Amino acid sequence: MRSVRGRIVTAVLTFGGGALLTILVAPLIGSTPISVRRAWDWSVPFSDNPDAQIFFIARLPRTLAGALVGSTLASAGVVFQGLLRNPLATPFTLGVSAGAALGAMLAITFAPTLALAGIPAAPLASFAGSILAVGVVYLLASARHRGLSTNTLLLAGVTMNAFFSALILFVQYFADFTDTFRILRWLMGDLDVSSYTPLVSTLPLVAVSFAAFAWLARPLNLLSLGPDAAESRGLDVTRAQRVAFVSASLATGAAVSVGGPVGFIGIIVPHLVRLMVGADHRVVLPASALFGAAFLVACDVVSRTVLAPLELPVGIITALIGGPFFLWLLVRRR
């Protein structure tokens, strides 16, 4: 067996190379052909340079948003699966997406023009909603229990998802047609950010979460033995579970505030990565973060081009790939 360090380096170089290549090529592909040379030609004023405008305003932020959201959801998926000891868990299992959706739709319906420090209300409210949802789940799972009960986490998460969906329908009843359309669009998951602001504002949170993920890699390996066995090997299980829950929830909330609840990334990517590199979280986590970035950016290119000049929300593409993939996983596990 090769050393762990060697496997990490190989995985980072391979998946990182793939991600970099995808991110570099993606902005060049689209319904309007553009020239890289002209886009990067600074002798022409920006306002007279349509290639540069398309490249830097329309496509590059979108591509970077895809990379950020993809890598965050994929690695948060790995952490949630490790925490719940359930390979079929997703970043949205514990209610993050339903809370985020409720927040976003409240903002879209009741405060469509509000903005805080240049950030529009919808992403802020979606982030607040996701934190509220996971906060409730966390309190339920840690009450009357030493550490976090994974069973209670799962049940509370499923219940929160159902309850928040009911609230969403309730609020939706008061929305007009335009708002309803916007809400539906938001729920599909869309990377049409057309500015760098959402990226810059979520980056610090994502960076902190990723630092926590790096610390979590070995604890997650031990947790797959079960909490008692992990504890006897010297792991502070309660602390590891708390760090995993909080960091993965924050990261997911941040990602959803940028791109909406883009489905299936958090389960497809970790599984494909495990098939390629094995189960060790020290390899799976960085590989999933990089592969997730490449995967979502590639899906976004498909969503922008498959029915061009129509631009489909990227969530439709990931769901069309993800649904059958999920079923295949279920059948394969037998």
Add this chain to the structure above:
Amino acid sequence: MLQAVDATFGYGDTPVLHGVSLEIPAGALVGLIGPNGAGKTTLLRLLAGTRRPSHGQVLLDGSPLTSQSRTAVAQRIAVVPQDSQLAFDYTVLEVVLMGRYAHLGTFSVEGPADLALARTALKATGVEALEGRMFSTLSGGEKQRVIIASALAQISDARGSSPGREILILDEPTAALDLKYQLGVASLLHALHADRGLTIVVSTHDLAFAARVCRTLVMIKDGRVLAAGPVEEVLTARQVRELYDVEVDVVHHRDFPLVVPHRTAGTERPA
């Protein structure tokens, strides 16, 4: 030496152990027997330091486990749980290397010394040929041996060891195994005790196994120690009857006391 002093513990409002005192000298091979729900697993958890007694304490070489860091305790005491289900598909070697957790810094990875200790442990439990296999593809007996190897790797010291320093705790290691594997585990524990000088604490429902493998037995009933001492003194018809509420004969077979149950106490017909 591992010592429980007046250790009391409960889950929530349900008391499980009531002032258990127990001494496990370095190099001992101690069996823990008692009915279902008597508190054997809980006592093992207290001895391993993964649960803290609500009253009393557990001492390792005279100092309380609670005053030592988790990793310091884990470097001395390893646990083999009743059954091991992995959530993800690790290789056998990866599972054994997980035992090295307490010896590594936060971001450091296993080095050649850890790998050597892991392979020695695999060899000691006779499963070195399975190193590259996926854990999920192994039989129950093979899994058991891999988990024991992981526990050995956990308490192995790269600088060498003194006899009795390493403590291995096993919770019903033969519960799910067929006859052949049961004998295999018995001789494995015997060898680990004799060759590596391991201190071993093992809980079991199999009295033949307990009599054959252990030097000392501790009887636990209703969260209290009913009897403790050398196998011959503890495993008497009177005490086994008191422990399990069954009528038994104790016969001797090849130098081991063998408990033959014949009916539950208070009933006339043979059980």
